[in-house]
Amino acid sequence: MDDTVTRENPAVLETLKKVFGFETFRPDQKEIIENILAGKDTFAVMATGGGKSLCYQLPARILKGTTVVISPLISLMKDQVDGALENGISAAFMNSSLTQKEAASVFKRLRENSLDLLYLAPERFAVGNFIQELTSLPLSLFAVDEAHCISEWGHDFRPDYLGLSSIRKIFPDVPVAAFTATATRRVQSDIISKLNLHSPFIVRASFDRPNLIYRVESKRGLKDQVLGIVKKHSGEPGIIYRTTRDSVMAMAGMLKAKGIRALPYHAGLTQEERTANQEAFNRDEVDVIVATIAFGMGIDKSNVRFIIHADLPKNMEGYYQETGRAGRDGEPAECVLFFGRGDISKIRYFIDQTEDDEERAAAMEKLHKMVKYASHNVCRRKQLLQYFGETVLNDNCGSCDICTGKVEIIDITIDAQIVMSAMSRTGQRFGIMHIIEIVTGADTKRIRELEHNKIKTYGVGREKDKNHWRLIVDELLAQDIILHDGDRYPVLKLTDKGKKVLFGSGKVSALKREESGRKKRGSKAAAFGPFDEDLFERLRLLRKGLSDKQKVPPYIIFSDKTLHEMCRYYPVELNDMAGITGVGDSKLGRYGKDFTREIQSYLDENPDIYPMQTGASSPGVSE
Ligand code: ADP
């Protein structure tokens, strides 16, 4: 179809300047646009704010015929159309919000060939006569926005997107360009096959958002911490994410009381309230939205200057997507995560409700990665980008809290050398657990058989517990000082960086960990006495889950007294558990494992708690 090719010599750069008012292209925009102008299919993954719209709006302006944009969000269409009209591009949308008369008028303009851009909701493709109408019109391009919605593997699957599979059949000559901000390789190939793209030009742009400044702070006095940031950005738009509706309402109320223009947003508000609050934010009538993750899709505001996560997000995908809403205009914006270890158990509680084993394990793994992001002395940007599969050679991004030295660090060189010495003296042929056992001087059959109790490093770290050493190993892994090698039985190996540290020419530091501030193990065998309240909270939740499942009151499972005792002695082995008041053989058999496992993972997450060992056996390190 020669006549759909460029109207004139594609004055691409001129259009960029004249229509959009930009001097230069953002990365990949030019290549995508040239490809589209050449009439070829495209598949592009670009970070939020990367400038996807321009990639089809600019060709829409140049190409003869109408570019059809499929977009899932009715609420956004109007803004997009308004934006295009502002730039002098003739545009309209067609969705269920239009009256019949309005729709007829759009059709009229389509037939007159006076529209460069038509925004469509995906469900339109289920309307047969509508599509038939389109076939009679000169179309230049189908641009599928948020294309990951077509894939069941994605996280935003929308059944009505499946209808888009028919585009290729009905319009064999019109090129199709698919855009998304999030697509794993699997989702990518799914999109390409579902849309039947013909050897598309594929762009996977870097996910890096250099203007976003990442920072993690320990939660201590959250109110004041949040207030501090909001005040620093006085009069600038920002979003504060919280986990629960109650905390959203409380924080929005607190900010209002301090004279800040803030509104809440969560799924428990009425549709009208939500729309009104979102609109007020979009129009700069309020500065701050305090929201659950329900707030997201549909925020196209380009000048969001800060994103605060007042609670730990469940995973890095969510975190990156939410922070991605800041600084779409390319100006600096701040992303602060307030990290408290107490949040871990709250998320775990929800994950534990997941029935499917695989799903639950995957969610746990994701949570661990999130915790690592917040805990290690490694550039935040590097960690985020690596999570999304990018190779990052640069260790210092120059703008996150780690890279700009805004964190409190401690020297762990000696401990690092102890671990690496144990690795090196055993030929770098053993896994994490074994190395930790050597360092802590565990007296196991395997250690004796291998004569690892004879090496120099054996037991030099017994002053500190296994959780401490586990954290050291994690830190060394995160900093690429050691690496995991092998699939089935991964062993620890030294990297070049590690060798330098081991032989004395390199230092290792870790982030200073927050003090838990909670009471440590209570006095010996006291019937009453202090207990670990955070752990109690967790065990109570576990008990509640079990009691709900079995339809019995919680105290039938274990009394509070029994739980309190667990929160003093931290039993992680069944025979220790058997020594707790109220745990008989039958209950030990039925619930022992659930509770010991919970306590062990609590200890793993709180390495600053040093439970004294109660029985003959030592707590195992859970891998
Ligand atoms: P995406 O859809 O990829 O999230 P948008 O298309 O909304 O991003 O673009 C984000 C912002 O970047 C918008 O404000 C847009 O005007 C701006 N933008 C896009 N391309 C350029 C460019 N080449 N130069 C400057 N700003 C741009």
Ligand code: ZN
């Ligand atoms: Zn950095």
